[in-house]
Amino acid sequence: MTDAVNPLLTPSALPYALPDYAAIRPEHYLPAFHAAFAEHLAEIRRITMVRSMPTFENTMVPLEHAGAMLERVAHAFYTVSSADATEEIQAIDEELAPLMAAHDDAVRLDAQLYWRVKVLHEQLDELELDGESRYLVQRHFREMAHAGAGLDDDAKSRLTALNQQLSTLTTTFEKNLLADTNDLAVLFDSADELDGLADGELSAAARAATERGHDGAFLISLPLFTGHPYLASLTNRDSRRRVMEASRSRGARGNANDNRAVLTEIAALRAERAALLGYPSHAAYVTADETAGTPEAVFDLLHRLAPAAASNARAEQEALQAIVDETEDEPFALEAHDWAFYTEKVRTAKYDIDTAALRPWFGAERVLQDGVFYAATQLYGVTFTERADLVAYHPDARVFEVHNASGSALGLYVLDLYTRDTKRGGAWMNPIVSQSALRGTAPVVVNNLNVAKPGDGQPTLLTLDEVTTLFHEFGHALHGLFATVNYPHFAGTNVFRDFVEFPSQVNEMWILWAEVLDNYARHYETGEALDSGVVERLRATEAFNQGHDTSEYLAAAWLDQAWHRVDVETQIDEVAAFEAEALAEIGLDNPAVPTRYASTYFAHVFSGGYSAGYYSYIWSEVLDADTVEWFRDNGGLTRENGDRFRARLLGVGGSKDPLAAYRDFRGRDAEIAPLLKRRGLGG
Structure with a gap:
């Protein structure tokens, strides 16, 4: 293959440098990566070979220019490997994983580059730098030191080997999980077995079965988390x-x-790497460069919340058991698979709300256009225009051009709504092109969800949970679109892991905001608005079932911490026993409330970027709940409020200490009281 026929080797000529996915073939990726690795290393050598003493202009500026080709190729590939991982793409991913780890280490651990950055860091107070440039020096120095750039050669050699092993293992974990999730999709022979599902849900199950070669049957695919949205509706126990x-x-x-042997080896290797880097555990290593600072701070927060959450869950369980005892001819002890079903019965009895019956008011297109986009337009003045002429990586992925209120072009937003066998579970946002004034690039971001695709001619009707997910992920997308920075190191959502969920959680507040809800919650056939009484009762249920929901989340967060608090001497042989002991330690070992993710399918921490960091959702929610209170106190959905939030938080990307940015926005540090109230955890 010649360079001329590989579309990844030169910047895309498409608007906003959107990768030319129509021209890209799987065989293009590996040659492009190898070329990009070589170019990046050559760029680093040109920096380190400069004979003069380090300056910001001869070190940091070229460092930020370096790696542009690699970033372009990587963003294009990893978007596909997450959302459309065919067998060919998976094979490339497996081959690439150790190569990428080795390359990252070759740059992060480069002794000469580290020396130049260190010299600048030591002279920082003498340099006349603007705030973003000063922070750039601080972050590069901190990140390189944290990665091990200061180790001796032997230690670096071992560290590089560990990183390559871990990259291979985490890729294996993801591959195994995708395969097992597909294999374990549940096949039903009759629609009677799926009594309680809506027509659209049955249509999606029939379509999935047909695509697998089971005409006349119904296939229920599995989401990433432990439960399933359909458990709330299925009448057949x-x-x-x-x-x-x-x-x-x-x-x-x-x-x-x-995945049991895979994840225990991952945990052991992470512990060894942490020890090599001078930390007692992987959790200590990770939190040292997050806003939490230490695992003890995480420990304190989780232990503060867990007892009340567990107590609330037990009270909810008693109420559910009472429903079972009263309504079933042959009562039984409530189990985990019953929780959602009887919760809906309690919700209906207490609030006269059947969330499954709300789906006709949540047509996916209306939620997107008249809910998600509408709220963004009201807050920030941005508008969205679909670009059918621009081709993304899969036919289901739609491309929208985004403009500011002034009419100036902002970037592209890609939405990939539907589940498929080649897409990993869960929902996420990732950049396809990162914004940078230095490089002259504008943002292109994608949201992926896993909504079941109905049969031809059937509408896509979302559950309330799926509406929440779409608003949440779009909050990440706004962060990626709005961050306006000079240096690519700070682009988009490149912020501390335990801060990154904050903007996305804030965006969830608009789901039930009167002006927004009335605009999108319209019956897909009649256009009828959701009854105001139903809306009020929906708002009244916001704290409903929070004992269960908080407990299952905290259990997962604690399980993540438990795996990553182990030291290098600890050997774990039995995954199930380790899980049980960890959950008992924090009092979240209720069989009726299983952890949101068990270890063997906990992709966030064993194949994603949340290792020892799954706590970040609740950590960020402290800021989120405090911010929601600010919006309510200041008039809610207004351009003035949106512009302030955009300018002082979303717009700074990673170019400023996130807690300093929060203080700039809020006028003070966040308070925990709004979170405790939201979660029903007392003061």
Whole structure:
């Protein structure tokens, strides 16, 4: 293959440098990566070979220019490997993982580059730098030191080997999980077994079965988390059991996709790496460069919240058991697969709300255009125009051009709504092109969800949870679109992990905001607005079932901490026993409330970027709840409020200490009281 026919080797000529996915073939990726690795290393050598003493202009500026090709190729590939991982793409990902780890280390651990950055850091007070440039020196120095740039050669050699092993193992974990999730999709022979599902849900299940070669049957695919949205509706208890058991068995069946040995090796290698870097555990290593600072701070927060959450969950369980005892001819002890179903009964009895019955008011297109986009327009003045002429990486992925209120072009937003066998579970945002004034690039971001695709001619109707997910992920997208920085190091959502969820959580507040809800919650056939009484009762349920929801989340956050608090001497042989002991330690070992993710399918921490960092959702929610209170106190959905939030938080990207940015926005540090009230955890 010649360079001329590889579209990844030169910047895309498409608007906003959107990768030319129509021209890119799988065989283009690896040659492009190898070329980009070589170019990046050559760029680093040109910096380190400069004979004169380090200056910002001869070190930091070229460092920020360096790696542009690699970033372009990587963004293009990893977007596809997450959202459309065919067997060919998975094979490339496996081959690439150790190569990428080795390359990252070659740059981060380069002794000469580290020396130049260190010299600048030591002279920082003498340099006349603007705030973003000063912070750039601080972050590069901190990140290189944290990565091990100050180690001796032998230690660096071992560190590089560990990083390559870990990259291979985390890729294996993800591959195993995707395969096992597909294998464990639950096949039902009759629609009677799925009584309680809406027509659109049955249509999606029939379509999924047909695509797998099971005409006339119904296939229920599994989401990433432990439960399933359908558990709230399925009247057949055995069907609920089958779905829950399939979900909880992923990666732990003793087959080729078993993740137990993979994850214990990941935990052990991370502990060894932490020790090599001078930390007692991986959790200590990770939190040292987050806003939390230490695992003890995380420990304190989780332990503060867990007892009340567990107590609330037990009270909810008693109420659910009472419903079972009163309504079932042959009562039984409530189990995890029953929780959502009987919760809906309690919700209906207490609030006269059936969330499953709300789906006709949540047509996906209306939620997107008249909810998600509408709220953004009201707050920030931005507008969205679909660009059918621009081709993304999959036919289901839609491209929208985004403009500011002034009419100036901002970037592109890509939405990939539907689930498929080649897409990993969960929902996420990632950049395809990162904004940088230095490089002259504008942002292109993508949101991925996993909504079941109905049959042809059937509308896509979302659950309330899926509406929440779309608003949440769009909050990340706004962060990626609005961050306006000079240096690519600070682009978009390149902020501390335990801060990154904050903007996305704030965006969820508009779901039930009167002006927004009335605009999008319209019956897909009649256009009828959601009844105002239903709306009020919906708002009244915002704290409903929070004992369960908080407990399952905290259990997962604690499980993540438990795996990553182990030291290098600890050997873990039995995953299930380790989990049980960890959950008992924090009092979240209620069998009826399983952890949101069990270890063998905990992709956030064993194949994603949240290792020892899953706590970040609740950590960020302290800021989120405090911010929601500010919006309510200051008039809510106004351009003035949106412009302030954009300018002082979303717009700074990673170019400023995030807590300093929060103080700039709020006028003080965040207070925890609004979170405790929201979660029903007392003061």
